Amino acid sequence: MNNPIKKIMIVGGGSAGWLTAGVIAAEHLVDKARGIELVLIESPDVPIIGVGEGTWPSMRNTLKKIGVSETDFFRECDASFKQGSKFIDWVKPGSGAYYHPFNLPDGGNDFNLAEQWLPVREAVTFADAVCPIRYISDHNLAPKLITTPEFVGNSNYGYHLDAGKFSVFLKKHCIEKLGVTYIQDHVVSINSAENGDIASLTTKMNGDLSADLFIDCTGFASLLLGEHYQIPFKEERRVLFNDSALAVQIPYLDADAPIASCTLSTAQDCGWIWDIGLPTRRGVGHVFSSAHTSDEQVLKNLQAYLEPAIGKAAAEKIMPRKLTFNPGYRQELWHKNCVGVGIAAGFIEPLEATALVLIELSAQMIAEQLPATRGVMDTVATRFNRKFYDHWQRIIEFLKLHYVISERRDTDYWHDHLDASTQPDGLRELLELWRYHVPWRNDIRSDEMFPWASYQYVLYGMGFHTALPAAVKRNAVMDIEKAGHMFNENIKKSQTLVNKLPTNRVLLNKLREYGFQKV
Ligand SMILES: Cc1cc2nc3c(=O)[nH]c(=O)nc-3n(C[C@H](O)[C@H](O)[C@H](O)COP(=O)(O)OP(=O)(O)OC[C@H]3O[C@@H](n4cnc5c(N)ncnc54)[C@H](O)[C@@H]3O)c2cc1C
8 A cells, every 4th residue: 555656557648648648747757756657558549539629728827837838839739719608599599699708807806796787787798898808709809919928818818729639739748848658559458456456458569558547538438437447427418418419620711711719609409509710720510419309400500500601512511520429427537546537537518618627627636636655545536536526516507507597498409408307406506596696706616617707607698687685786886986997997908909919810820920939
């Protein structure tokens, strides 16, 4: 039990494998005294999933920590900026758009702006009152200037990227700069030690490979956690019905076509369509529930969506790739000396792009709390499981919120989301609370993935009604004045950004030529 943990083996070379390798290597390979060895093994026979193209702003810190250049990242991963999500037709068919931006309401941490906004809700949308996102999105603006240093923004941002290129980029960096050992081989079986730990992996060409800690990043195969340990899968299809997607890449018809600042998410009769703008192409996909619609209908929806951009003839010729998944996650994510990260641990639909950020959080916790010995590993595992079980629960509640407060009733799909038996208790409790109280800091723990502001943006973007009690309605004159001042400042700030910031296309072209200043 006192054996030191010295050798870590990551199985799988998709975004999960390489991000985890990078984060652990950046934290520990400099720790020569402890002599940690990090190996990543990837099958030449099983391709990576190759989708997953929207990140959170957290990816900036992750990349910075791993030590990559942001300029190289943009150039090599065909990356662009993501400043939030624009939700179209989610309230009703034809209802227009609302935003869930990455910027928190300016000053909103000290003062609950949403409470002050409610009395003027008919005059201005919540997002327009407290942040510049609509101005940015309407003008396809970048979040920074060419002179702004790497990883710094005038407005908060994450990335849109090419998932295939991202893995190649991380792989090169991890091998060349961080000392990660890379083995290309297929794992055929898993060998147990007497105590039930994994002792080694048998590979096709390299024989048996042993390690002290194994990280399962094998995607849907879930080779170690799922197949070997048979950790039960907690299926969440009852809550989140979507289990399939048709995905396609489309070219821009014009090399100077604008690049959108947000992921566009357009609700459909039985699901929704994502639309992600990269410098050289768009990635578009229709996520849907196979229990509520057919592939043929979804293809028609996708073609109708694409027609204005690429024309009827081209839209009719698309050959999308079909992806299917069982929404849910493993009940235990760290078992014995094996921890699962990425799709091997679980996956639910990509609304709000939570998969890559969960990978980042998992990798960070493993790196920060890397058990010194086998003896302490069970304690770390218990804490890891508790934390990530909670993350999964909160993500599921937050995604379900989008469906529950929608007024769409056009199909059984939207009706079924209203059935109370499909709604998590935690979500119903929060919605009950927010009928008379505006969500804020005390409602959402500070270590939750979605902050209070995310709830405000989605609830009030979708027209949720909070009836404030009379005592709160009669706001102190000072508060009303303060809020009015803050709303005005937001308009000024938005106009300054419109005057100052280049478009995404202009900045990304410049970036190719000159690069950002290194930090
Ligand atoms: C439709 C869809 C849209 C998505 N959109 C987003 C999004 O916008 N944002 C977001 O954050 N996430 C998104 N995701 C999720 C995202 O794609 C994944 O979380 C991410 O790519 C990580 O995948 P992975 O590395 O876990 O698995 P994979 O990419 O599948 O990698 C699995 C690896 O395991 C290896 N492997 C498998 N079996 C063996 C074996 N026997 N021996 C050795 N190696 C083996 C394979 O070779 C491969 O390298 C989306 C997912 C889907 C399905």
